[in-house]
Amino acid sequence: MVRNVDVELLTKNIKEMCIKANHYLAPDMEKAMREACEKESKPLAKQILGQLLENLDIAGKDMIPICQDTGMAVVFLKIGQDVHFEGGSVEKAVNEGVRQGYQEGYLRKSVVGDPLLRVNTKDNTPAVIHYELVPGDQVEITLAPKGFGSENMSKIWMLKPADGAEGVKEAIIETVREAGPNACPPVVVGVGIGGTFEKAAILAKQALTREIGTHSPLAHIREMEEELLQKINEIGLGPAGLGGDTTALAVNINTYATHIAGLPVAVNMCCHVNRHIVRTI
Numbered sequence: 001m002v003r004n005v006d007v008e009l010l011t012k013n014i015k016e017m018c019i020k021a022n023h024y025l026a027p028d029m030e031k032a033m034r035e036a037c038e039k040e041s042k043p044l045a046k047q048i049l050g051q052l053l054e055n056l057d058i059a060g061k062d063m064i065p066i067c068q069d070t071g072m073a074v075v076f077l078k079i080g081q082d083v084h085f086e087g088g089s090v091e092k093a094v095n096e097g098v099r100q101g102y103q104e105g106y107l108r109k110s111v112v113g114d115p116l117l118r119v120n121t122k123d124n125t126p127a128v129i130h131y132e133l134v135p136g137d138q139v140e141i142t143l144a145p146k147g148f149g150s151e152n153m154s155k156i157w158m159l160k161p162a163d164g165a166e167g168v169k170e171a172i173i174e175t176v177r178e179a180g181p182n183a184c185p186p187v188v189v190g191v192g193i194g195g196t197f198e199k200a201a202i203l204a205k206q207a208l209t210r211e212i213g214t215h216s217p218l219a220h221i222r223e224m225e226e227e228l229l230q231k232i233n234e235i236g237l238g239p240a241g242l243g244g245d246t247t248a249l250a251v252n253i254n255t256y257a258t259h260i261a262g263l264p265v266a267v268n269m270c271c272h273v274n275r276h277i278v279r280t281i
Contacts, residue, residue, distance in 0.1 A: 002084050003137035005281065007093035010085075010141070013279050014094055017143040018073060018101025021277040022065045025056050028212040029188075029274050032249040036186060045244025049186075052239070052272060066273045070107040071145030073098045073127035074205065080136035091129060099123040110148075130202060142209050144276045150187065150269040153179035156201055159263040165220075168193060168265050169228060175267040176232050176248065181241025184271035186249050188212065189232065192266040194256035204268035207252035209276040216253055225251045239272075249274075 025033070033056070037049040059066045075094055087093075102109055102124040109124045134140075155178075157171040172191055179187070192203025215222040228251040238244025249272065258264060 001137070002082055003080070004084050004086050005139060006087040007085050007090055008087055009281055010090065010093040010139070011097040011100065013141060013281060014073075014075065014097025014143060015100040015104065017141065017277045017279060018098055018107065018145065019105035021143055021145055021275045022067075022070045022105060022107050023063055024060050025066060025273060026276055029249070029272075030056065032212045033186075033272065036246045036249060040239075040245050042238065042244040044242055045238045045246060048239040048242065048244075049246065056273075065105075065107060066275070067147060067271070068108060069110065069147035069149060070102070070124075071147045071275065072111055073102075073124060074130075074144045074146050075127050076130045076132070076140075076142040076144075076206065076209070078132045078134045078140040078142075080138050081133055082137040083139055094127055094129055095125040098127045099125050138280050140278065140280045142276065142278045144205070144209050146205075146275075147184075147271060147273075150179075150183040150271045153183040153269045154204070155267050156197065157265040157267075158197065159265055161261065161263050163263060165224065168263070169224065169231070171265050172228055172251070172267050173231055173235075175269070176237075177235060179269055180237065183269040185237055185241060186239055186246045186272050188249055188270045188272075188274045189228070189251045190268040190270060191251065191253040192256070192268070193253060193264070194258040195264060196258070196262075197264055199256055200264035200266035201268070203254040203256055204266035207254045208268055208270050208274060209278070210252045210254075212250045212252075212274075216255070218255065221253050221255060225253050228253075 040046040190204040190207035192200040232248045237247040
């Protein structure tokens with residue numbers, strides 16, 4: 001049976017999600033940060049993690065953004081095939097939600113309308129929107145405001161199949177090493193392996209929204225996630241790049257089928273706030 005959904009419901013939820021995601025750390029991220037602080041053996045690194053946690057507490061209590069870079073809104077929509085939107089354009093409704101959220105939440109507007117002319121749109125639109133059709137009559141909204149300190153440290157590698165798993169691991173570790181303190185560690189490392197040039201990048205972005213502490217259902221990928229997290233933390237970069245045990249909080253890897261001649265690998269870096277929020281309507 002077809003379910004009618006007014007696009008105003010999208011606007012309302014996305015407005016609220018923009019404000020919440022920028023003021024409150026996602027529960028999985030807060031848990032990972034507190035556990036990292038408890039386990040950290042280096043005094044300076046432990047102090048920095050403590051200060052980051054204090055910042056999070058102040059942000060939530062006083063309704064101040066977690067970070068001054070409130071990001072470019074990335075929206076993933078999983079739309080049930082039995083949903084019929086009414087009342088206007090889905091894209092316009094999403095962007096209106098972002099506009100209202102960033103205006104009413106007093107969030108920094110960081111989007112320029114043209115990448116070369118660099119004129120600010122003054123409302124943080126347009127968002128980057130990804131659509132996926134799925135069975136059912138519900139709409140799952142994932143919002144991930146993405147700051148560009150870490151985004152700028154991301155990379156895509158077009159490896160050769162002969163590079164294999166070891167080549168993939170080296171590419172990921174090298175990306176984190178080159179990012180250094182610029183990605184605001186401790187980081188979450190989103191990785192996409194497979195597909196094509198653009199598919200790998202989307203896989204990596206989606207990987208950042210996966211709950212911290214969960215792993216790929218594929219045994220060999222789970223092992224790679226765990227191995228890479230250990231090796232990245234052994235780099236010793238640490239919180240704020242000042243040394244320590246905690247360079248990364250998680251390595252999340254998503255995979256997809258690919259061509260016999262290719263091995264695309266995208267590494268999407270995200271800072272310690274890794275803002276993401278999910279709602280179903």
